[in-house]
Amino acid sequence: MKVLSKIFKLTLASFALSSALTATATAQDAYPSKPIKVVVPFPAGGATDILTRAITEKLAQRIGQSVIIENRPGAGANIGAATVAKAAPDGYTLLMGSIGSHSISVTYHKDPGYSFQKDLLPISMAGTLSNIVVVGNEVPAKNLAELVAYAKANPGKLSCGSSGTGGLIHLTCEMFKSAAGIDVLHVPYKGTSLLMPDLISGRVTMALDTLPPYLSMLKDKKVRALAITTAKRSPLVPDVPTVAESGYPGFESVASYGFFAPAGTPKAIVDKLNKEINVVLLDPQLKEKLLAQGIEIEGSTPEALQAFVKGEIDKWARVIKTSNIKPE
Structure with missing residues (x-):
């Protein structure tokens, strides 16, 4: 009887496990069965928000469910990212991560409130935004x-403006200063819109900023683009050479974006x-x-995005x- 009882219990346990696995598989096959929320860790209207809304509008049509955008800005994008990192790993709360910001946060912020590598699971790359080396007239x-020669002839007299200390623009400037061996003062602003007038007037020498805000200024010849920081030239400014082909092989800085889910998502x-997502991006x-x-x-594949994140963090x-950059 004891043997039969033991066999019966094992059978019940096996049945329960099989039922659970079947239920899980069925739930995943039915995914998504309700609206998906995508957290954007920046204010509405910016590049991350524009990219997310454009992609998710098409994604919603493909999956037959609404995709809701929730803007959760603050703390260098860490508030929104931490929200997703702590969400249920069921595929219904996702993050549009700005990889430049989040990979910097891993080192720059001592306690961002989550682990970018451990708490977030890569899904797919979404896009990139070019940075340019731009100077006033x-x-x-x-x-x-010629810019590097000018900086070396005037050590400490030139300045590089950015949209804030510790951001991608600031670090791109520092990376270029190090690569070129030049002494240039970093001048942080509270956003690109406040930097632009000083760049045009000559109060700040240069910026290594995102391309889109400068397109109209370049067209009107209020500023000049000397190089672009991506690995290849941009179709938006095809005559502008890359930093790499201008004498600094391997130099690359892009504002990259990707979809992430909470760790543990099936x-x-x-x-x-x-x-x-990859079908939509085509x-x-x-x-x-x-x-x-x-x-x-x-x-991209999840694996390729994971490798890219590691490279950016390093x-x-x-x-x-x-x-020697310290948090403010």
């Missing part, structure tokens, strides 16, 4: 080599999201629409350490 340099759900109309905003969209950690 008062600067005599017509290319990057692989079947991650794989389904990856597939649907849409030629979407590509054209976002390129007009300066954003080049591209997808790169910006070196810059922070080399430049």
Whole structure:
């Protein structure tokens, strides 16, 4: 009887496990069965928000469920990211991560409230935003080599403006200063809009800022672009050479964006999201629409995004350490 009882209990346990696995598989097959929320850790109207809304509008059509955008700005994008990191790992709360910001936060902020690598699961890359080396018309340099020569002839007299200490623009400037071996003063502003007038007037020498806000200024010849910080030239400014081809091989800085889910999200759900997002990113109309905003969209596998994140974390950690940058 004891043997039969034991067999009966094992059978029940096996049945329960099988039922649980079947229920889980069924739930994943039915995913999504309700609206998905995507957290944008920046204010509405910015590049991250524009990119997210454009992609998720198409994604909602494909998956047959609404995709709701929730803007949760603050603390260098850490508030929104921490919200997703602590959410239920069921595929219904996602993050549009600005990889530049979040990979910097890992080193720059001692306690961002979550672990970017441990608490967030990569789904797919979404797109990139180019940065450019731009100078005011008062600067005599017509290319990057001339700018470096000008800086070396005037050590400590030139300045590099950014949209705030510890951000991607600041660190890109520091990375270029280190690569070029020049002494340039960093001048932080509370946003690009406050930096621009000083760049035009000559009160600040240069910036290594995101491309879109400067497109109209470049067209009106209020400022000059000397180089672009991406690995290849941008179709928006095809005549502007890259920093790498201007004498600094391997130099690259982009504002990159990707979709992430809370750690523990089932692989079947991650794989389904990856597939649907990558199909959306192939849409030629979407590509054209976002390129007009300066954003080049591209997808990836989860594994490729994970490798990219690691590379970005390592790169910006070196810059922070080399430049001895401390949180304000």
